[in-house]
Amino acid sequence: MSSVTTIPEIQTITLGRDKTNTVVLDYPKISRSHARLLVCSPTSFILEDNGSKHGTFFADTETSKVQIARKLVDLEDEIWLAEYQFKLKELLPDAGNSPAEKILPKKDPLDFTEEFALLQKVYDEYPLLRKNCRNREKMIRLWSVVGGSVIGITTVATAGTFGFLAMLSSAGMSILIPTLSSHLLSTDEKLELLEKEYRQRYRCPNPVCREPFGNREYEMLERQKKCQRCQAVWVE
Structure with missing residues (x-):
């Protein structure tokens, strides 16, 4: 079954x-x-x-x-x-917080290799979600792959709304699948949300820089290895 x-x-x-x-x-x-x-x-x-x-x-x-x-x-x-x-x-004092995550001091303050690696999911998933957000069945299939590997069925009840979302923070743009599957948003609202989230996430991971990457390919940025603006290291 x-x-x-x-x-x-x-x-x-x-x-x-x-x-x-x-x-x-x-x-x-x-x-x-x-x-x-x-x-x-x-x-x-x-x-x-x-x-x-x-x-x-x-x-x-x-x-x-x-x-x-x-x-x-x-x-x-x-x-x-x-x-x-x-x-x-x-x-909403609890919004935007990730209590489960502890920010550890960096040995090299310009080493953002781990944070940059996570952006590949953002870059890869954005066009996929934009293409499929009108199709709930495709969203459900995507969630069956992504959601089940990240959370348990009782997560929302035990962690609360923002705790649940914090747990999905490493899931790239897939964090948006529950919203993109909802009948409470119009297609235009879903597309606007996707664009907003992509632009906010796909940036230099150095918090003092945050230069937007726009439509630049992740592989091109990977070859660049560091930010020309702030010198943050993306790839060693």
């Missing part, structure tokens, strides 16, 4: 004045059930207004904001619920 592959459901965080919300915001003009966040990755979310009385807004530029019904947002983005301004990461 063949086993059935189960993809974890996309997690939801509710925002509002009511005490039953995931994040309780006790402000007069915030509705009882004001908005919700669909967790797409450790740093990417779909922010959706729940028909609130005073609206949900996004910082379109440094000087203006626009009212939104639904939008892909990042932890660093500024949002407004009614007239109250928040940076998204202030509402």
